[in-house]
Amino acid sequence: MNLAARLLNTVERIGNRLPDPVFLFLWLILGLVVLSLVGAGLGWSAVNPVTGEVLQAQSLLSPANLERLFIGMPRTLADFPPLGIVITIIYGASVAERTGLFSTAIRGALLNAPRFILTPIVVITGMVSHHASDASYVVVIPLAAVIFAAAGRHPLAGLAAGFAAVSGGYAGNLFPGASDALILGITEPAAHLIDPSYAVSIAGNWFFIVGVVIVFTPIVWFLTDRVIEPRLGAWSPHDAAPVAAEEKTPLTAAEKRGLAWAGLTILAMIAVWAAVTFLPGSPFVDADAEPEQRFNPLYRSLVAFFALTFFMAGAAFGAGSGSIKSHHDLVRMMREGISQLAPYIVLAFFAAHFVAMFNWSGLGPILAVNAAASLRELALPTPLLLIMVVLVSCIFDLFIGSASAKWSALAPIVVPMFMLLGISPEMTTAAYRMGDSVTNIATPLMSYFPLILTFAQRWDPRFGLGSLMATMLPYAGAFLVAGLIMVAAWVALDLPLGPGVGVHYEPPPPATASQLPADGGIAGPAAPPQAAAAAPTR
Numbered sequence: 362m363n364l365a366a367r368l369l370n371t372v373e374r375i376g377n378r379l380p381d382p383v384f385l386f387l388w389l390i391l392g393l394v395v396l397s398l399v400g401a402g403l404g405w406s407a408v409n410p411v412t413g414e415v416l417q418a419q420s421l422l423s424p425a426n427l428e429r430l431f432i433g434m435p436r437t438l439a440d441f442p443p444l445g446i447v448i449t450i451i452y453g454a455s456v457a458e459r460t461g462l463f464s465t466a467i468r469g470a471l472l473n474a475p476r477f478i479l480t481p482i483v484v485i486t487g488m489v490s491h492h493a494s495d496a497s498y499v500v501v502i503p504l505a506a507v508i509f510a511a512a513g514r515h516p517l518a519g520l521a522a523g524f525a526a527v528s529g530g531y532a533g534n535l536f537p538g539a540s541d542a543l544i545l546g547i548t549e550p551a552a553h554l555i556d557p558s559y560a561v562s563i564a565g566n567w568f569f570i571v572g573v574v575i576v577f578t579p580i581v582w583f584l585t586d587r588v589i590e591p592r593l594g595a596w597s598p599h600d601a602a603p604v605a606a607e608e609k610t611p612l613t614a615a616e617k618r619g620l621a622w623a624g625l626t627i628l629a630m631i632a633v634w635a636a637v638t639f640l641p642g643s644p645f646v647d648a649d650a651e652p653e654q655r656f657n658p659l660y661r662s663l664v665a666f667f668a669l670t671f672f673m674a675g676a677a678f679g680a681g682s683g684s685i686k687s688h689h690d691l692v693r694m695m696r697e698g699i700s701q702l703a704p705y706i707v708l709a710f711f712a713a714h715f716v717a718m719f720n721w722s723g724l725g726p727i728l729a730v731n732a733a734a735s736l737r738e739l740a741l742p743t744p745l746l747l748i749m750v751v752l753v754s755c756i757f758d759l760f761i762g763s764a765s766a767k768w769s770a771l772a773p774i775v776v777p778m779f780m781l782l783g784i785s786p787e788m789t790t791a792a793y794r795m796g797d798s799v800t801n802i803a804t805p806l807m808s809y810f811p812l813i814l815t816f817a818q819r820w821d822p823r824f825g826l827g828s829l830m831a832t833m834l835p836y837a838g839a840f841l842v843a844g845l846i847m848v849a850a851w852v853a854l855d856l857p858l859g860p861g862v863g864v865h866y867e868p869p870p871p872a873t874a875s876q877l878p879a880d881g882g883i884a885g886p887a888a889p890p891q892a893a894a895a896a897p898t899r
Contacts, residue, residue: 386711397722407730441713453671455698460679487526518590532798533573551776562660565787619682626677744849754796799840
């Protein structure tokens with residue numbers, strides 16, 4: 362057995378021993394309780410360089426924290442930012458998905474793709490299909506193989522391109538959606554550990570995720586056409602496994618009518634939102650804010666915009682195509698969409714309490730201040746610091762598939778730490794998302810890996826796990842290199858990450874310089890009570 366095979370077996374063995382993410386959070390909470398007892402007993406403390414506030418470790422078994430935990434348990438869950446955001450998006454997205462809007466639009470885009478630009482169309486469609494959530498895995502990837510076969514190309518090359526786009530390009534998209542709401546919703550409470558007034562919008566990574574599409578599309582195009590397809594060899598249609606006829610059926614007249622109605626509805630929604638934005642006294646514009654912050658209400662309204670747009674476009678498609686017969690169908694679709702969130706809601710309960718208890722313990726800001734001071738002494742370039750975030754995210758992704766589970770655990774540490782180093786929460790989130798994305802296709806522990814293998818074996822029954830790994834590793838390696846370069850370049854060029862969002866974080870100055878210790882924010886023994894009382898409140 363060669364070194365690569367032994368490494369893959371080791372990763373699989375370790376990954377299979379990991380508990381469910383729910384129990385990962387339970388163990389994290391228990392460890393956090395023990396650490397809070399140690400920190401409070403030893404008097405761990407620091408000074409927040411942003412506010413001048415003295416930070417002290419608090420025992421999670423103190424009467425005040427036990428009261429917060431048990432009496433406030435329902436409120437802790439309800440106040441978990443990603444939960445409300447994701448549920449709001451799903452109300453609309455479930456209608457768009459269940460009426461057939463998403464799958465029909467994807468099918469229409471791929472079926473009509475010219476042979477020459479087939480690969481990039483598959484890639485872009487795959488990345489945009491993230492709005493359809495897990496439906497993209499069961500629609501785009503097998504359909505890409507069908508379309509390649511129909512064009513006389515190797516179907517497994519199409520499957521590989523679709524898998525690389527949907528899973529390896531998970532950080533990319535043309536418009537923000539549910540995944541942005543979920544991940545950035547976790548970022549905001551982590552940023553509040555340092556700056557309670559900091560606001561994160563669903564559009565906070567918009568330009569970055571478009572950049573991922575621009576960078577990754579030619580990579581997949583080149584690798585698919587010049588490396589993967591030649592390696593797969595010649596393909597004969599007579600050797601293919603049977604393919605469901607409906608997968609390559611052209612769009613019906615009703616489906617085309619539904620898409621036309623949905624397109625007009627989307628244009629109308631954009632026009633309405635634009636009109637409300639530019640009306641005098643618009644609730645989407647804060648005329649009293651700084652120029653770069655005036656449209657923050659608009660950006661924060663995008664959750665509602667996408668939810669309503671998905672709902673209205675889905676309803677219009679359903680009415681045009683005939684997949685909706687009455688308003689009862691709309692209600693049923695929303696119920697079904699929410700019911701599929703059950704696994705996430707279970708996880709959210711434990712993630713919400715971990716995030717809240719991490720905040721109550723005071724350990725996050727203390728750790729962030731100390732770590733920031735240590736990194737500042739190393740004087741590492743900012744791009745190199747964010748490359749470390751990408752690599753850590755890649756390693757975690759080999760063992761834990763849930764992006765939200767990993768980010769819920771990492772965000773309370775890395776977001777405040779990088780804020781103290783002058784890096785915005787959105788930039789830290791973008792670096793994490795890049796690392797979480799690129800290794801999805803390289804690990805057999807990814808939840809959809811067996812499904813993709815099943816799709817591949819429909820075309821070649823001899824295509825095994827190793828074959829799929831060997832096919833996808835060139836994409837993963839290229840994505841990792843490109844992702845590291847992209848993150849470093851984004852910081853070096855100081856490019857905007859989204860509307861009104863930059864790479865750097867500029868904290869408001871503390872009240873007086875005398876309140877900050879000479880070592881850059883690290884305090885030894887706890888400061889006297891009057892020091893904390895003198896710190897400004899925000």
